[in-house]
Amino acid sequence: RLMDGMPQMNSAGDPAMAERPRAILWVVVSFAASVICATIVLVLLGSGTQGTVEALRATARLSFLLFWPAYAGGLFRRFGFAPFGWLTARRREFGLGFASAHLVHVGLIVWFFHIATHQTLSTKTVLFDGIGIGWVYLLAVLSLDNLRRSLAPWIWRALCNTGLEYVALVFFSDFLVFPLAHGTAFSLSYFPFPVLLLTATCMRWTAGVYGLFRENVRASNVPSSRLAQRLPGRSL
Numbered sequence: 001r002l003m004d005g006m007p008q009m010n011s012a013g014d015p016a017m018a019e020r021p022r023a024i025l026w027v028v029v030s031f032a033a034s035v036i037c038a039t040i041v042l043v044l045l046g047s048g049t050q051g052t053v054e055a056l057r058a059t060a061r062l063s064f065l066l067f068w069p070a071y072a073g074g075l076f077r078r079f080g081f082a083p084f085g086w087l088t089a090r091r092r093e094f095g096l097g098f099a100s101a102h103l104v105h106v107g108l109i110v111w112f113f114h115i116a117t118h119q120t121l122s123t124k125t126v127l128f129d130g131i132g133i134g135w136v137y138l139l140a141v142l143s144l145d146n147l148r149r150s151l152a153p154w155i156w157r158a159l160c161n162t163g164l165e166y167v168a169l170v171f172f173s174d175f176l177v178f179p180l181a182h183g184t185a186f187s188l189s190y191f192p193f194p195v196l197l198l199t200a201t202c203m204r205w206t207a208g209v210y211g212l213f214r215e216n217v218r219a220s221n222v223p224s225s226r227l228a229q230r231l232p233g234r235s236l
Contacts, residue, residue, distance in 0.1 A: 023096055030066055030097030032102035035061050052112045059105040064193055065173055066098035071164055072200035075207060092143060099140040106133060126179070132170035137164040161208075165201075172197050 045051035073091040077104045087094075107226040139160060144150055148156060 019198065021092060026093040026097040027100040030101040031103065034062055034101035037062050038058070038104050038108060047111075049112070049116075052108055056105065056108050056112065059101070059108060060171075060174065061193065063098055063102045063105055064175075064197075066094050066101055067167065067171065068196055070098060070202065071096035071168055072196075072203070073199065094142065096140060099136050102133075102136055129170055135166050139163045145179050165204075168197055168201055172201075203218050226234060 037058050039056040040053050041058050045054055069087045070091050073087040073094065084163055142151070142156070142159065151159075177195070
């Protein structure tokens with residue numbers, strides 16, 4: 001899950017106080033890295049259309065590198081990939097870092113529309129990406145302990161999984177579908193990103209379907225188990 005994690009207790013017994021400095025550090029470092037990345041590109045290529053487009057591409061890649069561990073981190077524990085266990089333990093930090101770094105990307109989008117001389121993207125594309133941005137910061141807000149605890153667990157899981165999958169879909173569209181559909185420049189340097197995304201998505205959905213299957217099997221066995229307890233001398 002994007003913003004989920006297992007907080008550690010501090011000496012006062014408050015998990016929120018124990019994890020707060022660590023989360024703040026991830027937020028600050030991620031934001032600073034994105035600012036530096038965008039600044040380098042804009043200094044080299046200028047703040048016009050070309051430089052802004054390249055800065056958008058660079059910050060999108062950086063944001064994805066923070067999003068992917070938050071999106072796929074839980075899989076390493078579920079499939080027993082012990083060497084990558086630290087990714088599972090840091091899913092919340094990666095998620096918050098992604099939300100922080102992505103602020104720079106959002107700022108560049110606003111700047112791009114400010115300097116653009118004509119409408120370069122369709123309203124449908126703007127709406128599609130805008131909903132994804134909304135999901136990013138909704139999940140970031142809901143990661144706050146008080147808000148998260150105020151939600152029923154199934155509501156939190158539903159919101160988290162829906163938001164994660166939608167953001168993943170936006171990344172996949174921006175990295176692969178949009179360039180191919182519109183005949184814009186598609187660099188092979190983008191190729192690893194959709195591959196990583198598709199791999200994680202397939203594993204997440206496979207694990208989800210398998211989990212539902214196990215729950216259904218377990219639920220279907222409950223009545224038989226209870227009946228067997230009532231009739232100890234017979235096997236069902």
